[in-house]
Amino acid sequence: MILAILVEKIGPAVTVQDAGWEGTLAMGLSRGGAADTRALAEAWALIGERDTAVLEMAGMGGRFKVLAPARIALTGAPMGATLDNAHLLWNGVHCVEAGQVLEIETARTGAYGYLAIGGGFVTPRFYGSASTHRGAGLGHVVQVGDTLAIGTDTKPDRVGLVLPSVRQNSTPIRVVATAHTRLFSHDVRRAFEETTFERSARGNRQGVALETGMSFALPGGQSIPSETVIPGDIQVPGQGAPFALLADSQTTGGYPRIAAILPCDLPRVAQAIAGTQLRFKFVTREDGIAAELAERKVRSGLGARCVPILRDPMHIQDLLSYQLISGAISGKEI
């Protein structure tokens, strides 16, 4: 472990995250971890390591003085990034020398950018995870003046790669039935699918409010006892405006829940900034499981999809399979 990063300037909500907790629901601690699990998988793929802790940057990054040679990867919501004032490719893994200054600006689109480092950030862990859960007082919120430690880099030569975007974003966000779906009438469920929601300004890692003129309130819904809730559940409080729960959600809740967002589609809701339009579509549980399994397969293959940043197109035989236009730096992929 070495002290490698001095924080000279920092956004208001830069936190240490990893995949979060498993098996802590019974104690009242939700899954937590990276809000955009796909971007976390992409960061790990670029770095070539798994289960390391990364920095999640909500809306804005910071200025970091690098004290020891390191490798960094940048994923998630694209933010302007420079190393000693030279532009850095987003969705890439880069070599950094001691003394260089890394600057990460505000997000151009999307909510959460990720900074991974070879060896991972080393901060206190609770029940195996370094994730930051503010409500629980766990993890580490990065502050100006922090000197962040990193672990041993296991792949020091893996640099100069980019991960072309393979996300699909045009389809409605897929949901399946959840705890109270069948208490909502057929008409209300259909209206839910036909409504275009707007991500409200009210939202954080716990969840985001979905705005629409219409009420989806369930008659008698206030008498439901509190039950286990999961990230992805869309609850409908008394006023009728749905609220989608994210990584740091509470573990129990008494509001009726109309649908649950597929885990593989949840990053898109997390990355939606205020004003983003969102639509939902019910799929069967079987189709939902198939979609999630397919996403897990894609994630496990991301490492092999990383390609050298500088590459002569003459030598790329499958050039057409790369999304060169919508790729690494367009800023539109979230």
Place this chain on the structure above:
Amino acid sequence: MNKKTTQRFPELVFVGIDGVLVRFGAEVTEQINQAALTFHRHVSASVPAGVLESAASLTAVFLRLDIEGNMGAALQWIEQQIASQDWFVSQSSNGRHWIIPCCFDGPQLGEAAALAGISEQKAIAQITAVTTHVLTLGFAPGQPYLGSLEPHWDIPRMDGIAPNVPAQALVVALRQLIIFNNTAPTGWRHIGQTAFRCFDKDRPEPFALQAGDAVRFEQAGRAEIDALLKAPFGGAKFEVTS
């Protein structure tokens, strides 16, 4: 339990793609809660490979399945467990007993007592006399739902969400009490202040309470509570009776 309840419960519903909720009733009663806690203890003791975790809430037990495993077999196992015994037969609790000091100077004590139809003095007397049980842990880490108070304490949540209650505040609604671990907004009425941290990541036992624990409150003065803030469990006394 009426006949309708017997027929419908336990009821099994899916939560998202990998969650299964086994409900034991539609309202919070001691018996339904006991059934959920007993079932949770039973399944936690013998989870098969396809079940990743289980968690009890007030009236139900949540199980998370492994979507990469044999989900059909896991579901069958859950159904077999549900059918394996009468979960509504009362069982002894776990024998852990807490006495937690509390200063009843919360700003909404008067309002809560009025809604319960009694004086403030009587409200304090009743809350310190009753032995409650941890019906479940949830919402935030280690946070207990304690119940059940007498039926006249079935007071609603507030219409709006209150500004933050302080950490370790005691709040009341719906015949239940909650000790908040951190400062947080809530629709429950703030009636008292403890020094009891339900969750402390730096303590050898980060989660103080377990579902089924018995909890009684003991009246204390404000100065006493302030002095107990640094004590490991906020001055709470703990014993195991059986």
